[in-house]
Amino acid sequence: MPISPDQQAEIDDLRAQPKPTLRAVSEGMETHLYKAHEVLDHGFIRVIDYMGDDAAICQAARVSYGKGTKSVQNDEGLIRYLMRHWHSTPFEMCEIKLHVKLPVFVARQWIRHRTANVNEYSARYSILDREFYIPEAGNLAAQSVINNQGRGEALSGEEAARVLEYLKGDAARCYDHYAEMIDQEGQQGLARELARMNLPANIYTQWYWKVDLHNLFHFLRLRADAHAQYEIRVYADAICKVVADWVPAAYGAFEDYRMGGANLSGKAIDCVRRMLKGEKVTQETSGMSKGEWREFEGIIG
Numbered sequence: 001m002p003i004s005p006d007q008q009a010e011i012d013d014l015r016a017q018p019k020p021t022l023r024a025v026s027e028g029m030e031t032h033l034y035k036a037h038e039v040l041d042h043g044f045i046r047v048i049d050y051m052g053d054d055a056a057i058c059q060a061a062r063v064s065y066g067k068g069t070k071s072v073q074n075d076e077g078l079i080r081y082l083m084r085h086w087h088s089t090p091f092e093m094c095e096i097k098l099h100v101k102l103p104v105f106v107a108r109q110w111i112r113h114r115t116a117n118v119n120e121y122s123a124r125y126s127i128l129d130r131e132f133y134i135p136e137a138g139n140l141a142a143q144s145v146i147n148n149q150g151r152g153e154a155l156s157g158e159e160a161a162r163v164l165e166y167l168k169g170d171a172a173r174c175y176d177h178y179a180e181m182i183d184q185e186g187q188q189g190l191a192r193e194l195a196r197m198n199l200p201a202n203i204y205t206q207w208y209w210k211v212d213l214h215n216l217f218h219f220l221r222l223r224a225d226a227h228a229q230y231e232i233r234v235y236a237d238a239i240c241k242v243v244a245d246w247v248p249a250a251y252g253a254f255e256d257y258r259m260g261g262a263n264l265s266g267k268a269i270d271c272v273r274r275m276l277k278g279e280k281v282t283q284e285t286s287g288m289s290k291g292e293w294r295e296f297e298g299i300i301g
């Protein structure tokens, strides 16, 4: 269960006590504040705090004494200009603090993004909950034959059932031994910091994760992408929805230039120019490797 009734009551309590402020408020973000958005079978993301909005980006870019905003169209144009020209520091003026509950193997990928501040639930101090990520049948996929880092068709029938049984059975047995090692019926059991090494990587952990908008976009660009593993991508997708409501103009520019845009090498641009002049360019005449050409074709269709 992502959120227990007690935890939900705490969240409802927080949401029931709005406070007046002189700070910038994003109406879209206020609807998300504290609420848990469920991800995977037991996970969630929820916004704990945030700083800034679209106007804060313009304010910083214009180094303004006041609001720093002009017309909506003007501000959106400025934000798009900043995004287009990799003028990143105005985006760093916005911050977001998330509470995330995620499987340990997803956390290992996530933590590689070094430009955030993290505080994780301590399994030295506390006992981890008996919650494991078990993929839905459609996500129980075979190893991809074309991409060593990817997956192919979903397993089915007996094979899928056997894999599910292994995942559930192994997790349950490891957790039983973990609990048993900690609790020695009244006597001191094994230290929590040691007992936890018996737990599988699909157990859930939690952390607070704070990052600025520029580095969040970098994270989302990599992790909301089709090349990212499904289990981290669904977290990135959930964050994308929140960010779209928080800073709609900045998110729109990010979607257009980063998610929807593409980088072309000098050779690729030369090929596009030759094609526009009517030349039939092939991989052999492009000067690109087979891999580069495949990706180039993927971009230009």
Ligand SMILES: Cc1cc2nc3c(=O)[nH]c(=O)nc-3n(C[C@H](O)[C@H](O)[C@H](O)COP(=O)(O)OP(=O)(O)OC[C@H]3O[C@@H](n4cnc5c(N)ncnc54)[C@H](O)[C@@H]3O)c2cc1C
Pocket (backbone or CB within 6 Å): 112, 113, 114, 115, 116, 215, 218, 222, 223, 227, 228, 229
């Ligand atoms: C699809 C995919 C597959 C991957 N596969 C693997 C894999 O097989 N093995 C593996 O180990 N990793 C893998 N990674 C992780 C990847 O190599 C990066 O470590 C991860 O995406 C974090 O990226 P980053 O360093 O740009 O991000 P961040 O750490 O958030 O940094 C953001 C930016 O800040 C700058 N920066 C941050 N710290 C420093 C620093 N110390 N010095 C200089 N500049 C810095 C860089 O410009 C960096 O791009 C994979 C990632 C993806 C998305």
